[in-house]
Amino acid sequence: MSQGKAYEDIVQGEKGFGKPPEKQRVLIFQGGAALGAYEAGAYQVLYNHIRKQLEEDHRDENIFDIVAGTSIGAINAAIIVSHVTETRRQNPTWSTLRCWEGSAEKLEEFWKDTRTISAVELMPLFMVGWDAYSGMREIGKSWFNIPAQFYSMLNPLFKQWYEQSKEYFDTQASPEAARRYFSVPEFLLFGARNVFLPLAYGIDSLPSPIAIPKSDYKFYNNSPFVPNNVWYRYSNEPLKNILKTKYIVPPIATSEGDPRLLVMAIDV
Numbered sequence: 001m002s003q004g005k006a007y008e009d010i011v012q013g014e015k016g017f018g019k020p021p022e023k024q025r026v027l028i029f030q031g032g033a034a035l036g037a038y039e040a041g042a043y044q045v046l047y048n049h050i051r052k053q054l055e056e057d058h059r060d061e062n063i064f065d066i067v068a069g070t071s072i073g074a075i076n077a078a079i080i081v082s083h084v085t086e087t088r089r090q091n092p093t094w095s096t097l098r099c100w101e102g103s104a105e106k107l108e109e110f111w112k113d114t115r116t117i118s119a120v121e122l123m124p125l126f127m128v129g130w131d132a133y134s135g136m137r138e139i140g141k142s143w144f145n146i147p148a149q150f151y152s153m154l155n156p157l158f159k160q161w162y163e164q165s166k167e168y169f170d171t172q173a174s175p176e177a178a179r180r181y182f183s184v185p186e187f188l189l190f191g192a193r194n195v196f197l198p199l200a201y202g203i204d205s206l207p208s209p210i211a212i213p214k215s216d217y218k219f220y221n222n223s224p225f226v227p228n229n230v231w232y233r234y235s236n237e238p239l240k241n242i243l244k245t246k247y248i249v250p251p252i253a254t255s256e257g258d259p260r261l262l263v264m265a266i267d268v
Helices: 003-012 035-056 072-090 101-112 126-154 158-169 175-190 237-247
Strands: 026-029 065-068 259-266
Touching: 003 035, 026 259, 035 072, 035 101, 065 072, 065 175, 072 101, 072 237, 072 259, 126 175
Parallel strands: 026 065, 065 259
Antiparallel strands: none
């Protein structure tokens, strides 16, 4: 059968899917790890707006006809479509629009379940102390800048050195940037709740309480002064388990009238 004939069969309903509507709403989630949390909030806004419009127009339609995503966006898309199809299966008398109820809350709940609080966030004085140190540093810089600028007018060589020396001193990070920076090593060592966990050295299926570095035994590029080729190994079983047990009912089999699910490059 030619591709053109196959497409024509689907459009005409010979494959059992019926003729698709002339206009369809499509939601596409991009990848990018933490961007998935932002997408959950964006979906909540879109869902509320479209639902309100459909109710005002007395139209019983899917919020989105196609839900697609890449990487973490594919997980978001799968959670939504799984919720809609499973709700319809359990409540066959419900309207199409009603089957979408709770999908935004389900997606938000997933992101709350995968949120990990770092040790830095549990330190109540970290943010305050970081702000205080930043303030004292700025005061110290201002005290030094006044005589330095005055002396620069008298000595052009000093001025040139002084201006170039500023390039070697970075602006201090904000408290939020510092929180993220210091949280990364903790997650790399101990993993993240319901997302990933370290693996024991040499045993793929055995979890470890702490990440153990894997040295380079192929090229022996393991300089103690420049540890630029050390690897850590993790398992994403926690993420798989929480998706299967709480958020996605496999397999996601859509039928006529259900939103279609398209996923790409999902690394799970």
